[in-house]
Amino acid sequence: MKQALHIFRKDVRHLTPELAMYCGLLVAFAVVTPLRWPGASGSEMLQMFATLVTFLLPIAWLVLITRTVHEESLVGDHQFWVTRPYRWSSLLGAKMLFLAVCILAPFAVVQAYLVLRAGLELGAALESVFLNLLFFVGIVLLPFTLLAAVTASISRTVLALTVLALSWAGVLALLDNLTIPRVMPPFVFQACSLLVAGSLVGTLIYQYATRRTERTWTMLLTTGVFYFGLYFGCSATNLGGLSSVLIRQHYPLAKSGTVSLSFTPSASGPAARVRPSITDTQGMEPVELPLAYRDADPAARVQDASVSFTIDGPGFHYVSPWRSLAMESEDLILLVPSSIFWSVQGTSVRMHVSVAAERLLPGQPETVKVSDRFRVPDGGVCVLLRRNISGNNLSCWYSGHGPSPTRVTGPVSGESCGGTTHAAVSVIHSLGGGIRVDPVAQSLVPLGGAVCPGAVLTFIPYRSAGNFRLEMDLPPLLLSQYKPHWLRME
Amino acid sequence: MIDNLPAIEVRQLHKSFAQTDALAPLDLVIPRGAIFALVGHNGAGKTTLIKLLLNIVQPTSGSATVLGEGSTALNGASFTRIGYVSENQQMPDWMTVREFMDYLQPFYPTWDEGDLLDELELPSDRKLEHLSRGMRMKAALASVLAFRPSLIVMDEPFSGLDPLVRDELIETLLDRLSDNAPGEAEAGTTIVISSHDLAEIESFATHVAFLHQGRLLFAESMDRLTARFREVTVTLEGAGTVPPMRFPASWLMTESSESVFRFVHSNAETEPLEEQVRELFPQAGDIQAEPMTLRTIFLALVKSRQSQNRRRA
Numbered sequence: 095m096k097q098a099l100h101i102f103r104k105d106v107r108h109l110t111p112e113l114a115m116y117c118g119l120l121v122a123f124a125v126v127t128p129l130r131w132p133g134a135s136g137s138e139m140l141q142m143f144a145t146l147v148t149f150l151l152p153i154a155w156l157v158l159i160t161r162t163v164h165e166e167s168l169v170g171d172h173q174f175w176v177t178r179p180y181r182w183s184s185l186l187g188a189k190m191l192f193l194a195v196c197i198l199a200p201f202a203v204v205q206a207y208l209v210l211r212a213g214l215e216l217g218a219a220l221e222s223v224f225l226n227l228l229f230f231v232g233i234v235l236l237p238f239t240l241l242a243a244v245t246a247s248i249s250r251t252v253l254a255l256t257v258l259a260l261s262w263a264g265v266l267a268l269l270d271n272l273t274i275p276r277v278m279p280p281f282v283f284q285a286c287s288l289l290v291a292g293s294l295v296g297t298l299i300y301q302y303a304t305r306r307t308e309r310t311w312t313m314l315l316t317t318g319v320f321y322f323g324l325y326f327g328c329s330a331t332n333l334g335g336l337s338s339v340l341i342r343q344h345y346p347l348a349k350s351g352t353v354s355l356s357f358t359p360s361a362s363g364p365a366a367r368v369r370p371s372i373t374d375t376q377g378m379e380p381v382e383l384p385l386a387y388r389d390a391d392p393a394a395r396v397q398d399a400s401v402s403f404t405i406d407g408p409g410f411h412y413v414s415p416w417r418s419l420a421m422e423s424e425d426l427i428l429l430v431p432s433s434i435f436w437s438v439q440g441t442s443v444r445m446h447v448s449v450a451a452e453r454l455l456p457g458q459p460e461t462v463k464v465s466d467r468f469r470v471p472d473g474g475v476c477v478l479l480r481r482n483i484s485g486n487n488l489s490c491w492y493s494g495h496g497p498s499p500t501r502v503t504g505p506v507s508g509e510s511c512g513g514t515t516h517a518a519v520s521v522i523h524s525l526g527g528g529i530r531v532d533p534v535a536q537s538l539v540p541l542g543g544a545v546c547p548g549a550v551l552t553f554i555p556y557r558s559a560g561n562f563r564l565e566m567d568l569p570p571l572l573l574s575q576y577k578p579h580w581l582r583m584e
Numbered sequence: 585m586i587d588n589l590p591a592i593e594v595r596q597l598h599k600s601f602a603q604t605d606a607l608a609p610l611d612l613v614i615p616r617g618a619i620f621a622l623v624g625h626n627g628a629g630k631t632t633l634i635k636l637l638l639n640i641v642q643p644t645s646g647s648a649t650v651l652g653e654g655s656t657a658l659n660g661a662s663f664t665r666i667g668y669v670s671e672n673q674q675m676p677d678w679m680t681v682r683e684f685m686d687y688l689q690p691f692y693p694t695w696d697e698g699d700l701l702d703e704l705e706l707p708s709d710r711k712l713e714h715l716s717r718g719m720r721m722k723a724a725l726a727s728v729l730a731f732r733p734s735l736i737v738m739d740e741p742f743s744g745l746d747p748l749v750r751d752e753l754i755e756t757l758l759d760r761l762s763d764n765a766p767g768e769a770e771a772g773t774t775i776v777i778s779s780h781d782l783a784e785i786e787s788f789a790t791h792v793a794f795l796h797q798g799r800l801l802f803a804e805s806m807d808r809l810t811a812r813f814r815e816v817t818v819t820l821e822g823a824g825t826v827p828p829m830r831f832p833a834s835w836l837m838t839e840s841s842e843s844v845f846r847f848v849h850s851n852a853e854t855e856p857l858e859e860q861v862r863e864l865f866p867q868a869g870d871i872q873a874e875p876m877t878l879r880t881i882f883l884a885l886v887k888s889r890q891s892q893n894r895r896r897a
């Protein structure tokens with residue numbers, strides 16, 4: 095530890111100019127980021143400057159991380175430190191200390207400042223800020239440190255990062271083009287992230303302990319191939335049935351009387367409807383089954399629904415993977431491989447359908463009186479914008495990735511306040527995952543009019559009532575009878 | 585017990601890069617307390633051998649022990665006893681000489697720089713990047729001498745230095761050697777020094793090894809080497825050239841003119857030189873056997889090897 099501190103102090107002293115610039119950039123980021131929030135009065139130039147600062151931050155991270163790692167470069171055989179009594183663990187410890195104290199801590203402080211600046215409660219935001227920093231470590235600090243550890247100069251680090259990022263994007267694009275997205279089985283993303291992060295940490299330790307750069311590169315590329323293999327395994331194959339087992343375990347069979355599926359065929363077949371984008375897939379034929387989902391509680395909602403089905407006919411058996419499902423209509427649209435569809439379209443087949451989803455129930459409604467800026471449930475803050483955006487003027491801010499789905503109801507006026515009002519309803523959804531440089535997530539609430547000061551809004555947060563799965567055997571049917579109407583007209 | 589072991593022992597150490605042999609398998613023993621000169625042309629394999637010994641690069645095959653430890657097992661702690669100075673070493677150029685010494689001090693429990701900086705006339709407040717080549721070598725040497733290592737390895741330390749600086753460095757090195765390293769009271773500090781300039785190490789090396797094109801030609805003590813090699817000039821009485829004949833294996837670079845026959849005897853210490861000459865040349869008159877410098881020994885060996893190779897080809 096003593097040696098690690100000694101090396102750390104040396105790094106800080108040498109990189110003081112870079113650190114000063116980084117801190118300046120963070121201060122600029124803290125000052126200008128609120129100008130990008132809805133309703134801020136920043137000029138267009140300031141907004142552009144804020145964008146530029148946000149763009150510069152990852153560059154600053156890359157430069158700082160590379161500079162500190164290259165203070166004692168691990169690649170090459172001319173470094174003075176290689177023949178000095180450095181303990182590799184102390185050296186690695188010194189670098190980790192530098193990353194934690196000089197890069198992560200200032201960034202965490204700025205994140206906390208922005209949360210407070212937005213008027214959010216820091217205590218309530220701590221978990222999301224912590225998760226955000228964890229993402230930051232996993233997605234930025236660790237990969238950048240590892241790349242710096244296997245390259246000899248900053249230009250080579252940038253080159254390696256560019257090549258890896260392009261390869262990454264290229265392979266993902268290729269996989270997306272080749273395969274239809276499937277539902278990621280539960281825990282696979284977490285397990286995969288842990289495995290990849292563990293593998294990267296192990297590779298970094300190995301490089302510091304041995305300085306065998308070629309082997310470290312091999313380990314690094316193997317990790318990449320493993321990740322893509324797993325991704326491909328999840329998105330293009332059934333992982334040998336494991337995927338289905340995990341999903342079934344995670345979504346237990348629904349208790350009778352709460353939710354159900356019913357099959358209600360009509361003689362005329364599916365009604366004409368707008369073609370959803372999900373059906374726009376080569377090599378697959380959409381089949382629209384008159385399967386209606388019912389919940390005993392009309393206020394309940396579902397999210398993250400997915401479906402799998404089997405088709406059995408004379409001499410064949412087909413099992414579909416689990417795919418996302420939109421449950422907003424009375425009918426379910428399933429994608430059947432064209433080869434299967436055309437070979438059995440005129441044959442009577444038996445189908446079994448499995449639907450899995452998370453059930454949501456409304457929580458305790460909370461009424462809030464509207465002012466220019468007011469607190470709302472789930473630790474959020476809403477502001478009234480001076481100018482309407484797409485006819486709406488209510489923007490709600492949350493830390494991290496936003497609240498659970500929340501239904502908002504209340505009176506709204508037309509273009510501006512003072513006129514007649516009418517009741518409106520909207521839903522605030524979670525705002526997506528991943529790393530957020532700006533910890534304040536904003537959501538425009540599309541109530542379809544202007545919310546005026548003094549009005550009372552009701553917020554109903556929807557809480558999870560657990561996962562469920564529905565299984566249903568369909569009577570013998572002809573798939574050709576359930577081709578969606580828009581296809582027949584083409 | 586450890587003092588009886590050699591400072592360095594090499595067994596069939598071999599390094600190749602791709603298909604090229606940088607160092608053919610070699611055996612070498614460097615006794616404790618020796619000033620061991622590793623000489624050879626540029627590209628002979630001196631630096632590769634040093635980097636293998638210090639675990640900076642890993643061998644393709646073979647092994648070496650350095651101060652009793654396997655070379656591939658050398659770690660940070662090992663370098664509290666081993667000092668390394670190289671012409672190509674990247675230093676923290678942004679530090680001043682004083683900062684450099686202060687930075688290194690906590691790494692070494694035996695640090696005692698005394699008045700080294702004054703002795704070497706090093707400007708303590710000047711950054712390393714602003715030092716001349718000679719000054720940089722002095723700073724590097726000071727940072728090694730300050731912790732009194734048991735083994736000092738120097739890779740081309742005098743390359744490109746003016747004679748005055750070179751002499752200063754040698755003088756400081758030898759002065760410091762007179763103070764034995766801790767725990768090395770009997771054997772003293774071992775120095776391995778590589779150079780392509782034979783003249784600069786001849787005056788103080790106790791042992792020498794010749795590397796040529798990645799192969800070790802020989803390694804032995806200077807005393808034995810200088811006793812072994814003689815440049816022999818034989819005056820032949822009567823006219824006529826020397827007819828083709830088979831010479832002893834220890835005779836190198838044989839050449840003759842009208843009345844003189846010259847060669848290098850590589851085993852003059854143990855073989856009866858004059859008897860050998862008179863047996864082959866009954867007409868031999870005066871026989872002169874002169875000691876040779878390291879440079880002339882090296883040249884004789886290299887040229888002899890080249891002519892052997894030509895004959896084989």
